[in-house]
Amino acid sequence: MPAAGKSGGGGRPWRPVQTGNPHARQLAEFLRRRVDESGKTLARLAAEVPFSKSQISVYLGGKIPSQAFVTGIVDATVPAPLRERRRGEANRLLYDALHPPEPAPGTAARPAGTGGLDLVQVQARQIETLDNLNRSLEQREALRQAAENSAKLIMVLLRMIHTLQDRVTGLTDERDQLTRAGSMGALEAVQRKLTRAESQTEKAREELERAEEKQREAEELAARLQQRIEKLTDDLDRLRGDEPSPHDHLPGLTTAASPPMPGPVSEDPEGDDIDAALARASAINDTDAVTVDRITTELTETDSDTGLIILDNPPTSTDTQDKPLAKQAPDARVAEAERIGHAGDPAAARDLYAALVADHARILGTDHPRTLTTRYDHAHWTGQAGDAAGARDLYTALVADHARILGTDHHDTLTTRYDHAHRTGQAGDAAAARDLYTALIADRTRILGPDHHDTLTTRGDHAHRTGQAGDATGARDLYTALAADRTRILGTDHHDTLTTRYDHAHRTGQAGDAAGARDLYTALIADHARILGPDHPGTLTARYGHAFWTGQAGDRARARGLSAVLTADRTRILGTDTDAPKSLTSRARAYLSRRLEDTSE
Incomplete structure (x- = not known):
């Protein structure tokens, strides 16, 4: 016995x-x-x-x-x-x-197995087992938090790489234009931004690889810990007898959320925001690496002490069906889709992402962060492929799921709402886009602050779609306020400030104040020439608007003179029509000429 x-x-x-x-x-x-x-x-x-x-x-x-x-x-x-x-x-x-x-007379039955030594040993074993269980539960919670951090970080970094690639493309185009125009002062500033953006892209890719590795390690360790927790729980149940279970009411483990960190504002606020985000990403990766390494060491030591053997799938295992995608290297497919899309074939990228969405939903679940990220990319490349209505519909569904899973105030929810409004406008429904931007401005102002880059960007798009919806006066007033705020926050020489002032002048003319538009373009031309150079395409575009609204204000002779000088400068700087930007194509020049002729009659 x-x-x-x-x-x-x-x-x-x-x-x-x-x-x-x-x-x-x-x-x-x-x-x-x-x-x-x-x-x-x-x-x-x-x-x-x-x-x-x-x-x-x-x-x-x-x-x-x-x-x-x-x-x-x-x-x-x-x-x-x-x-x-x-x-x-x-x-x-x-x-x-x-x-x-x-029992025989004079004898008493003695409980079997209740000796003092046995009870002391069992109580000591109970305490030791409960301590081990509590420690394992804390380790599991730490790994769950680390895996969740990595999953969110992967989503953020993938989107950041998207943004940086677009930024590199835009800065490269601007640098090339400045090189042709010979504007050396502005060229140096753009080159610094471009170098910075390229470095940030490389850093973001490095942090993405780290986050993916930490997520995989945390998920594997959590699976090992779950086996250990089940064993310790059963050991405790065997030892408890008729006593209350010591693990029925284990304390909950919570993690305090970090407060949002405001980004600094400078001459390159977008680059500063990206640097700050990369610093936070690196800090999260560092913290999670410490957590994973610590628990790996603790588990190794504990398993060695207890003789607990936990078998992992060997590298040669063929059992890959429905494993986490991190173990099936899905990132190669994501990288391929991104490469194809940025190489100029957005339709192929869209189709690759459509297949990825199906696989991620089947294997990881529809609510998994990586599934949501893939759906976002699928919508993005659908729009890039020219299907604005299709992208709008994809974003519509994604906004609802982001709000349900992440919360209405989450950064990714706000970003998806912005893209939804953008594609809604591109699909031809300017009024609906305007209304979506109106709601988003209120939420971004409340969450991020009125001076945040994202809030200002949303206000710019809101003003644009307001004008497209037929409310030129409303658009003018929105641009008036936005130009003042961007001047205050970013400075008079910032690219976003100059762009807003151009749109303000344009909508002022459309609202019926041709003389006001003319005067706004007059001031804008001077600043464009000083900041970008007299031969910059942006300066030429402002001169086009100035000539047009001068004629509309009734000074037809002066408008013709401005147009003649502009035509000569444009031909000298840009050459043939095929080399000119859209705002200065032959169609635009013909339109300007016809309007000037009309006003001269």
């Missing part, structure tokens, strides 16, 4: 049987051996028999059970060929436990 406090099979500890009835003790030890032989935990048994885990612990601790309990435990733990025999043995033990013989 096994000693009190030991199992009859695999060496897993049991609390000593607490009963003065020797037949009840024999029944409890008989049933414990059946549980040990089956290899089942008490939690699993509770799912197979009509008794709770607490009731199972109490009855296996020495309390005389019912017939239904005995039958249920035997049926759940004994193979079918032996089941009838084991039932008979258990029923005989139960009968003896219910009908114990009277």
Whole structure:
């Protein structure tokens, strides 16, 4: 017969049987051996028999059970060929436990297995097991937080790389234009921004690789820990007997959210925001790396001390069906889709992302951060492929899911709402886009602040779509306020300030104030020439607007003179029509000439 406090099979500890009835003790030890032989935990048994885990612990601790309990435990733990025999043995033990013989006169029954040494040893083992369980739960929570951080970081970094690639493309075009125009002062500033953006892109890719690796490691360690937690939980259940379970009310583990960090404003606020975001990404990766490394060391030491062996799939395993995608290298497919899209084939990128969305949803689930990121990229390249309505519909669904999963105030929810409004306008519904931007401005102002870059950008798009929806006066007023705020925040010489002033002048003319538009263009031309150079395409475009609205204001002779000088300068600087920007193509020049001729009549 096994000693009190030991199992009859695999060496897993049991609390000593607490009963003065020797037949009840024999029944409890008989049933414990059946549980040990089956290899089942008490939690699993509770799912197979009509008794709770607490009731199972109490009855296996020495309390005389019912017939239904005995039958249920035997049926759940004994193979079918032996089941009838084991039932008979258990029923005989139960009968003896219910009908114990009277003790001989002058003797008293002594509870078996309740010696002081056994109880002290069991209590010490309970304390040690509970400590190990608490530590494992804390480790699991730390790994869950690390994996969640990495998943969110992956989404942010993928989007950041998108933004940086677009920024590099735009700055490269601007640099080339300045090189042709010979504007060396402005060229140096643009080159610095371009070099910075290229460096940031490389840094973002490095942090993305780190985040993906940390997510994979955290998920693998969490799976190992789950096995350990289940074992420790069962050990504790075996030791508890009829005492309350010490792990029924373990304290919850929470993590305080970090407050948002405002980004600085300077002559290159977009680059500063990206640097700040990269610094935070690097800090998150560093913190998660420390967490993963610490728990890896602790698990290795603990497994070595306890002899617990946890087998991982070997590298050569062919069992890859429905594993986390991090183990199936999906990033090669993402990188390929991005490469194809940026190489000039957005339709192919769209189709690749459509396949990725289906795979991510099937394997990771529809609410997984990586699935959401892939859906965002799919919508982006759908719009880039020329299907604005299709992109709008994809963003419509994604906005709802982002709000449900991440919250209405989450950065990714706000970003997706911005893209939804943008594609809605591109699909031809300027009024709907205007209304979407109106709601987004209110939320971005509340969450990010009125002076944040994203808030200002949304206000610019709102003003643009307001004008497109037919409200030139409303658009003019919106641009008036935005030009003042961008001048205050970014400075008079910032590119965004100059762009807003151009749009303000344009909508002022459309609102019926041709003289006001003319005067605004006059001031803008001077600043464009000073900042960008007299031969910059932006300066030429402002001169075009100035000539047009001068004619509309009634000074037709002066408008013709301005147009003649502009035509000569444009030909000298830009050459043939095919080399000219859209604002100065032959169609635009013909339109300007026709309007000037009309005003001269």
